[in-house]
Amino acid sequence: MSYTDAEIAALAEGLLDRSLPKDQWTHAAHLTATLRLVRLRDANLERDLPWVIRTYNVAVGGQNTETAGYHETITQAYLAAIRAFEAALPPGTSDAEAVALLLATPLGDKNWPLTHWSRERLFSVEARRWWVDPDLKPLAHPPAPRNDL
Template sequence: MIVQYPDISDIKSLVDKFVSKTLPEEKWTHFAHLTVGLWFISNYGLQETSVLMPAYIADYNESLGKENTDFSGYHETITQFWIWLLDRYWKQVKEEKTLLHAVNDLTNSPYGDPSNFLKFYSRELIFSVEARRKFLKPDIHHFDFQLIL
């Protein structure tokens, strides 16, 4: 197993840098997105995370000088998909694992696969302007956590 974070303070530091917009762009990887998202889910729950994460991601993008447009930057459907998946993952593991272990286990689990959304969305739909701007329901398969495995 690849351990991304030796201590929970490393996760908290990542979250703090992201929220304060001081995280270097090269550190804002797919896995960093998932780490921050899981931290938010574990601390705020699904409802609040669904509101907070989009705002923080859009603000962070802008702090890097990147515009959130119809063709780049923040993507609502992909973000909400990952929030859903992380919430389901956290509900499944939180009784058995600490947040630190849950985050590190994402590295070697099917749940962390960057292409997971393509199990539910066609490329045509997910990469559309409409999907970038607002949450769209999947067109291949309804959300089913078991399809990730």
């Protein structure tokens, strides 16, 4: 999957204004929108992205429950990894180039979290609600502690 700069901007805006069709909210779209927001927003995404995802889920007919919808541990792990990835990009890298590079890393595999967490721990109610440390392998870039919980 490759995106143009314009498609990336539209995808992130569709997430923010909750107009992105649900069938377009794929793993690649999650990563793409998050990278775009990291690159452009002067916001506390560790605090704000959970709200964005939860409200989007509800707007497209989903729910945020103990077994479906928003997942805190997965979101914060990817956000920290994407921040580190973005910080290492050469200056002047376009959004399209950055997304193509990101999707070609291990993060592009939706099973990446399972290299750090056991399935049981990652898909626990606790991990869905709050940050849970990995039990298999530490993250190269763990999230910063949140003060807003």
